[in-house]
Amino acid sequence: MRAVERSGRTLRLAISAGSLAAGLAVGESVAVNGVCLTVTKANGGEFWADVMPETFDRTALARLRPGEPVNLERPLSPSGRLGGHLVQGHVDGVGTVTAVREEENARILSIRAPAGVLRYLVPKGSVAVDGVSLTVVDVASDHFTVSLIPHTAAVTTLGRRRPGDPVNLEVDVIAKYVERFVSLHLGAAEGRSTPRGAAGPAD
Template identity: 55%
Template sequence: MLAGIALGDSIAVDGCCLTVTDHDGATWTADVITTTLAATTLGSLTSGDRVNLERAVRADGRLDGHIVQGHVDGVGEIVDREEQNGTTLLRIALPAELSRYVVARGSLAVDGVSLTVADVSGRVAVIGLIPETLARTTLGRRSVGAPVNLEVDVLAKYVEKLLAGQGAQR
């Protein structure tokens, strides 16, 4: 994780992009402002909690999944967890202001993990997790009632803003 890390580089913690302010090759430090603590699940973490970590994507590499910036848009809650034929289905309650950006077969980052939305019903998104995702991320340990950081597709937000601006120019 820290190979080649430099001061100022970004590491996402449960989907929250943080800037490396110190490192010694084995550990790293980041400053977190109160706004981030209030708007994400980072403020509820305690020493020893497992988190998802991800380095920033390089522009000259492959882009798997969707564009995830590490800019958490809101906090959702796991409202149901169901095992179904080798798949774990998570139902996540979305904040009202984010539900318009989430569509079936679209993308949603949950605690920094880029996932495909299986279905949406009102303000609840259904995510299907395969065993590999359950094993490699903290989502395998999340239970009903757990808060999760959510990042919606940034392209949807840009389209919305562009369309709103188009209406204002007419």
């Protein structure tokens, strides 16, 4: 992060991205710590993006400071390989790292999360933490855990996370669509059911 300009609940970010910024054009999307942002200016190895109040309030981008590293990802092309899970860059909530421990070659993060996020998580399911697609290890009443291999810890900001750090969380979009579909169809089915005490159709 080269520069952060803050005005009220808005931000203007200037990000040095090296080769990742090559060919970026105004209007394209880039995920910054898991938040889908629109490129407003691109010049060589840098690009700029604006953060509006909605994004400011619902993500951890407000904590960014100049010089701080960020996770960057450009959109997947139609011909690309889907190596993780579908991540849209639409943050569902902000979590807080509560514990970090090492287990042989793994780095285990415990993350406290809002109930609205936890409801969609299952062990061995997927979650994006600061834009990094991870497998959920375990889910508790107020937190979940993920495990990082050394490569992930080395090439993303998650290797730097410490207890107290906020992180952007995005659940698997398929889980949200399934819940919506089921709730709508259950409601419709209940609405079509015969009210208690009413006469049903004649045989």
